[in-house]
Amino acid sequence: MLGFHGVIKFWARKPVELILNEVPMKIDVVADPFCGSGTTGFVGLFGKSDQIYLSDLSSVSIFITSTLLSKVMLSEEIFTHFLDFCRDLENETYTIGNYRVNYAVWMTVLECPKCHAQLEIRSMPSEVECKRCSSKMAPRFFYFKEKLLSISLEKNGDFIKTCDEKTLSEYMKQQDGLTSKYWYPEGKFSYPGSGIEFRNGPHRTLEIKEIFTKRNLYVVSRIYDEIEKIWKIDQKQGDVLKLAFIASLANATKMIPHAKSSGPSWKIPRYWIPNIREERNFCKSFIRRLKVIKAFKERLLNFLRDYEVHTVYENPSIQYAENGTNSKVVYVFKSDARDTYEILPKCDFVVLDPPHYDQVDYYELHYLWQKWLYGKLGDERFSDFDYWKYEISINNRVGHDFGYYEKSLSEIVSSYVKILRNHGRLVLILHNKDRTVLEKTVNKIKEGLHGVKIRSKVSWPRVTSSTQGIHGRRKFLHILRVDKIY
Numbered sequence: 001m002l003g004f005h006g007v008i009k010f011w012a013r014k015p016v017e018l019i020l021n022e023v024p025m026k027i028d029v030v031a032d033p034f035c036g037s038g039t040t041g042f043v044g045l046f047g048k049s050d051q052i053y054l055s056d057l058s059s060v061s062i063f064i065t066s067t068l069l070s071k072v073m074l075s076e077e078i079f080t081h082f083l084d085f086c087r088d089l090e091n092e093t094y095t096i097g098n099y100r101v102n103y104a105v106w107m108t109v110l111e112c113p114k115c116h117a118q119l120e121i122r123s124m125p126s127e128v129e130c131k132r133c134s135s136k137m138a139p140r141f142f143y144f145k146e147k148l149l150s151i152s153l154e155k156n157g158d159f160i161k162t163c164d165e166k167t168l169s170e171y172m173k174q175q176d177g178l179t180s181k182y183w184y185p186e187g188k189f190s191y192p193g194s195g196i197e198f199r200n201g202p203h204r205t206l207e208i209k210e211i212f213t214k215r216n217l218y219v220v221s222r223i224y225d226e227i228e229k230i231w232k233i234d235q236k237q238g239d240v241l242k243l244a245f246i247a248s249l250a251n252a253t254k255m256i257p258h259a260k261s262s263g264p265s266w267k268i269p270r271y272w273i274p275n276i277r278e279e280r281n282f283c284k285s286f287i288r289r290l291k292v293i294k295a296f297k298e299r300l301l302n303f304l305r306d307y308e309v310h311t312v313y314e315n316p317s318i319q320y321a322e323n324g325t326n327s328k329v330v331y332v333f334k335s336d337a338r339d340t341y342e343i344l345p346k347c348d349f350v351v352l353d354p355p356h357y358d359q360v361d362y363y364e365l366h367y368l369w370q371k372w373l374y375g376k377l378g379d380e381r382f383s384d385f386d387y388w389k390y391e392i393s394i395n396n397r398v399g400h401d402f403g404y405y406e407k408s409l410s411e412i413v414s415s416y417v418k419i420l421r422n423h424g425r426l427v428l429i430l431h432n433k434d435r436t437v438l439e440k441t442v443n444k445i446k447e448g449l450h451g452v453k454i455r456s457k458v459s460w461p462r463v464t465s466s467t468q469g470i471h472g473r474r475k476f477l478h479i480l481r482v483d484k485i486y
Helices: 016-022 039-046 059-069 076-093 165-176 214-233 235-252 282-303 337-343 362-374 402-417 435-447
Strands: 029-032 051-056 099-111 118-121 143-155 158-162 276-280 307-312 328-334 347-352 420-432 453-459 476-483
Touching: 016 039, 016 420, 029 039, 039 051, 039 059, 039 328, 051 059, 051 337, 059 235, 059 307, 059 328, 059 362, 076 214, 076 235, 076 282, 143 165, 165 214, 214 235, 214 276, 214 282, 235 282, 235 362, 276 282, 337 402, 347 402, 402 420, 402 435, 402 476, 420 435, 435 453, 435 476
Parallel strands: 029 051, 029 347, 051 328, 307 328, 347 420
Antiparallel strands: 099 118, 099 143, 099 276, 143 158, 420 476, 453 476
């Protein structure tokens, strides 16, 4: 609907149609304390609801939801400025002769720490044997190098792929001449203050700068520097630019595998570097995303005009809309789902779509976005890097086991059932590859519910998306529906 989910990739988001199918007949007040990227809010805007309450533990989710649903449009002046800015930057960084670079293909090369022989690796084994000195050791003990294999070039809409040594050498020489003078986030992919590594693969802990090529780190830092100049003057316009930036950021990283079977995207929910990968033209990716957001906002405002979005990142204090208001009001605020029900009014429809078991660690996935959003200017909305301690998921690395997850969900469902109006509905959405695990969780939740009508169904997701799991590994979708009838 209106291309809502096409604006930014968000892991395990549910189809708009799935939420729409669960909406009860009478719906004035809607709440979603795991709002993610705002799907429930989007559905509420097109329904008959007057008040929509969207919250999340992650400030990145609050940012995405509020910026997506807001009525703020990027001005034509700023849009044109970035078209020109990126065109000039593209000429500097992604141009060879009369051709523009679409993408370059790189390969990981391991250098033996003993004899310095180099080994081309197309798939990363658990142990590597040096062909020269016969040393055997885990990949993390080798030096990681890179080799440029080919370049996809574009001219007047025509594409060619070249492995010409002279062209490859010119491209490498162009990169060597780039010196970044602009800010980019420092740090490793690990939980702050704990030393616990993110789930980033078996080889080694990565620093943020390591998932970018030198060229693309130069490009993204320059573009973000320009964005912060706008944001410092006009935060609302700057936020739209920041949304476009994080929505396209993965295409600037080394995380894009080179494969004929699918287009460029962030394939799996962790930070990793595939052995054969693409270095995309980030100027093109960023402008494409700006156009997508611009088109989405235009369609949204063509359908909806009479609504307001209020956003709070700290100490949520909600002024409830008075009865009889003609304007829809969307409240977006940062809050722990275990506490949010205490400040909500009575609701007609509550959606609970928590992180699903150990499938997705949202803190880890949001970390890269949040580090950029905090920025050189220190945007205080994104200063909280400790909320991982309270994330509701199964993550044994930080002490969150199945018991913690199950207990948290049971308490949350019971709490939100209490704030349902008569004939109100709560919907809990879970998915897992093991149907037995789902049933165990749901049975535990049902034990704490009394005096309500409970229905549940288990099915395979019909819509192909990240709800179906990584690389098409299908997972059961379980919907627990609770109707409050006195």
